[in-house]
Amino acid sequence: MRKDLPNTVEHTPLDDVQGLGIGIFLCGIGVHVLTSAGLITGQTAGVAVIISYLSGWPFGAVFFIVNLPFYVLAYRRLGAEFTFKSLLSVTLLSGITSLLPMGWTVGEMAPGVAAVVFGTTTGIGLLAMFRHNGSLGGLGVVALIVQDSTGFKAGYVQLLVDAVIFAIGFLLFPPQVILWSLLGAVVLNLTIAFNHRRDRYIAT
Template structure:
């Protein structure tokens, strides 16, 4: 916070809880749609999706384990509050993605529409979590930290890391899967890029 920033009004614990819960739910729905149509994504979630497809393990388990090394970075660079909230968010998302299919099934969904819905829902979910000083850990922590420290948009950081992940995915999956998946990742990152700017916010 600089001397020219508008004084902030902290969120209450209840406001943080509902914001994080909403973000997790939106992200869980998006991931469920993504995996239902057999697509992939970028960032740490993308790595978890790919590994879950290849190993047969659930996305929730893989996602939780992959995130563990990133908490040290989150604590050292973004503080205890952000780290705890991110740990809670990751744990909740791991549970939501494992249990959501028990009550939410999709009979038919075209991959193109699934990709767009995924990108929009996860993008809005991440915005809700960013707004309440949380994230889904992993490479998102790195992107959020870069934006906070340098002003370079988190969405652009994610686009660059996505490029690496999708290049590797192109060697493992059909190009049609990679193509529709790129559409979903593009929508997601554009939602974040156009809507996440901490200087527009009053509450901290």
């Protein structure tokens, strides 16, 4: 990096719209592949997927409701802009995951391939959202707060939380489903851990 260049990048409203839009869409694709393969994931989305499978309720509606308590924490610790963008992002993702199955039926896919597609696509989508001061709320908010407060990477925080969720999943689903799902969560969180560095990318 050249020392004479500024270390901040000013995002315009258009930058934020396209960045968040692309991130949300990529996350929607990842979740659609995941649920089509009958796999689960971690974080708040994982909780929503499990409830959706067990109850038959649509993932989008469950995901929106599960996220509601975390907006208070986001507002207090990360500010109004971050909270608004997160609320908007969760709402849009809930809509996208409801609409995608109407226009795209995922064909036969090996569970390992589905796990990797989910992990990489959703990881890249989340990175795009983080870089435009947004998130999908929930436990991701907690992970960002921990990283900013302690330096312990958000991806590793999420990986620890996922371990707890998957331990519970072993009680509810066949072992092979959980093992393939765990692969997807590892790919997702390592994508974030290796690439989400505020000292490399600082935007306002």
